[in-house]
Amino acid sequence: MTTHRGPLALLALFVGLALPVVPAAARPxxxxxxxxxxxxxxxxxxxxxxxxxxxxxxxxxxxxxxxxxxxxxxxxxxxxxxxxxxxxxxxxxxxxxxxxxxxxxxxxxxxxxxxxxxxxxxxxxxxxxxxxxxxxxxxxxxxxxxxxxxxxxxxxxxxxxxxxxxxxxxxHPAMPIRGTIEGFYGAPWTTQDRLRHLAFLGSVKANTYVYSPKDDPFARDRWREPYPAATLTELGTLVDAARAQHVDFVYAISPGPSVCFSDPADLAALERKFDALRGLGVHRFYVALDDIEYKKWNCAGDEARFGAAGAAAAGTAQAQLLNAVQTGLVRRDPDARPLIMVPTEYYDAKESPYKAALRERLDPRIVVQWTGTDVVPPAISIPDAKAATKAFGRKTLLWDNYPVNDYAQTTGRLLLAPYARREAGLAGELSGILSNPMNQEAPSRVAVTGVAAFAWNDRDYDAERTWHAAARALAGDDARATAALLTFFDTQHLAPTFGSQPWQEQAPRLKAVLDGVRATLADGDATARAEAVATLAAEADAIAAAPDVIRAGAVDPGFAAQSAPWLDAMARWGRALQLSAAGLGAAEAGNPAANGYFAASRRLAAEAAAVPTIKGATRFDGTVKIADGVLDRFVADAPTLIAAPPAR
The missing domain is CATH 3.30.379.10 (Chitobiase/beta-hexosaminidase domain 2-like)
Incomplete structure (x- = not known):
């Protein structure tokens, strides 16, 4: 009789030791x-x-x-x-x-x-x-x-x-500033969205939320006017909630479209607005000078004070105003944190007359935001950040335009890919990272979880593992709901830029499955082809079932509500893929019913492709995209992969 000995037993025999036998129930x-x-x-x-x-x-x-x-x-x-x-x-x-x-x-x-x-x-x-x-x-x-x-x-x-x-x-955190800036165009978050987001930020050890919705008229177009009492009350509720989460509530104002830099009355208007927010408990402020025309003045006084309009003159004028605001903040509030600003040239680190003027004249205490090598950068490296440090004369605070979906290339999309392609070691060259999220608060948490984790510990950050952790958090640790969310995330993986090339590809996991099915149908034997069709059917079942699982109650209800059109379209696409799988199975068996399956699949695919986004929820309305370029292409190609016999 031969007895198998495990490696520990063999080692014990080798060194002459006897291993005690401990009952499994008694082992700690x-x-x-x-x-x-x-x-x-x-x-x-x-x-x-x-x-x-x-x-x-x-x-x-x-x-x-x-x-x-x-x-x-x-x-x-x-x-x-x-x-x-x-x-x-x-x-x-x-x-x-x-x-x-x-x-x-x-x-x-x-x-x-x-x-x-x-x-x-x-x-x-x-x-x-x-x-x-x-x-x-x-x-x-x-x-x-x-x-x-x-x-x-x-x-x-x-x-x-x-x-x-x-x-x-x-x-401890690697970066001192970590969080989000509600800086998108389109429908702002509701107060309830913001309260939920502040609790989320606390849970991922983020410490900063910047209130800067572009569509708040009292923060941009009508910035000189005081807030209505009811709005101040709502803002006060947010400030209190942020404090309870150890999140710094930062109030941002965008005076650029109409400000007169040389007019003491406009400086006074800024200070009055900040005084009102300080009364709510705000101790950090922000002046946004992005997305404005800086080659013309808004008042004759600026030309008299700073000369002809131009980039260098704009940098000088902005620095003068911001320096005065910084001085006033310290005078009014001993607990004031340094002012934050976003410059008009926020999207690269190239040397320019504007940046030179800002670098030479801006108070060194003021924090400067920068969006990377482009408005939506495909990657950010340590050399990129070093160039920004040199250009602005200080370490910059990264305004990362991910996962924001307020520009044309994001129409019909939720951006749910992992936070990636930011180089480990950036903590040495940045003062922090603020993510610009989507109009949809709960879906934004997928990427923002990654932003917070990277800013906390960029050297040990794992994008894929953190992505899975974000799914588990949204699913309340429910394993089935987590799997459904990850299936959904994969269909929303594409991350566009302002150009024609995305910086993250669409549906990489699904594409690998479908590519494998194509290859096997092309070159496999009958057994392999049958297995490929079975694999396809299982994948289709998972896609078709995921929306109902996400809506069943374990997943954060805000996520399900804000993703509703995408879930509707996903269910249809899943059924279309189920019919494609049935058609391929029938075609493999020589059954003319394959043609009916393929026709029904095409009809469902057309319905899925026509599902509209929630009108007004994002800056650009359109139709929902689900694994586009991957799922739609396979459904369209399925009838050509195995020749179906003609109907009798």
Missing amino acids: APATLPAIFPAPAAIALGNGSFALGEAVVLVAAPGADAATVALVRSALAERGIAVSAAARLPATLDRAHVVVGGGDSAPVRAALARAGATLDDQPEGYTLATVARDAGLVVLAGRDAAGQFHAAQTFRQLLRRDALPALVIRD
Whole structure:
């Protein structure tokens, strides 16, 4: 009789050791590396793991951030874990304890010592440590209040597991500014959209939201006028919600179309507008000078002050106004953060008279935004960012025009590809990244999750894994809904530029499947062809079913509502592909019914291609695109891949 010996047993025989036999039920669960997004700066596993059980003791250190404590409590409650409070750690833990607070507080220092961990001392940094001894210990230690909150967001992710591994995470962001700028044209987000988005930003450790909708008349066309009281109340609600998420609410104004740079009255109007927002708790402001004509003046006074209109004169005039605004912000508010501006030449790093004037005259405290090598850049490299640093005389804040869909090339599209083709190491040359999202808030989270993760830790960023994490978050960790979302995302993978060539291809996963089917039908034997048709039918079933799965309730309802026309069209395209698969199967069997299947498929494809977008939801209305150039082409070509016999 021959007995198979595993590699460990063979090793034991080789070194003369005996391996004890431990029943599987008695073995402690091993610690396994958790998937945390954004990827932490450093994570190390310890020995063992532990379950929190039905109840834990929460030790909130004196001065612990209130929003963090509330988040920890709600995260535990969502898992059905009861929480009681204590002021300090006992010598022996009879129940799992969670310690939360600043790294300089006595309870947190004591907990870190038990864990053998030290505090991450970078801005917004934190240490999260767990100890799998006694009943278990978790410590969430923040370098500052934001760091505490970020630690709680990581803890929330760990709670998805039944058992917490022993580990130490020391973490902090690579870039100081991370988030979104609601800077698109077309229908602005609603207040409810913004509230949901602020909560999302907090969950992915982003820290900045810029209010800059192009269609807010009181921020652009009528910028000199005060906001109506009701609008101020809504903005105040957003400011409070942002604060609770440790997100900096930045108010942006766009005076460029009508401002008179030399007129003290216009400076005063800007300051009055900022004063009103400061009264709501806003401490950071932004002046947008993009998408304006800078080769003519809006008033005679500017020509008298700065000379003939032109790029260099515009740079000089803008710098003078912005410097005065910056000085006023500091005078009025000791907590004021540096002013942010977006220049008129925002879309490249080429040397120009305008950039030279801005570089030489703009207050060095003012942050300058830049969109990369183009308005919608296909990629951004470290040399690109270095060129921008040189051109503007400071590290720039990247305004990344992804996944915004307010330009003609995006008509009929949701942009749901991963955030990619931004070079690791950009944190060394940028002050941060702000994504310009889509008019559709919930679908925007797919790409913005990647933006936040890249800005947090660009060197360890994995676009594909983060893309999957975004799907899981939208699906509430439901596996079937996550798979349906990823199928849908693939049909919206194309990312256009302002030119004719996209920077991300359409439906790469589906294209690989369909290309494989084509190749097998062309060159495979009968068995292989039958298997290819079966593969095609399974793919068609997944596409046809995905919309109903997405609408079934597990997925964020805002995502389903804002994607409604795309889901409608996807269901039709899925049925068209099912009929194409049935037609190919019939043709392979020599069944003349194939022709009827193909005709029905063409009719459904025509219906799918005619589904319109939600009128007025985006800047350009049109028909919905679903895996265009891939799915439509295959459905059109299917009748030619296997010759169907004529109808009798």
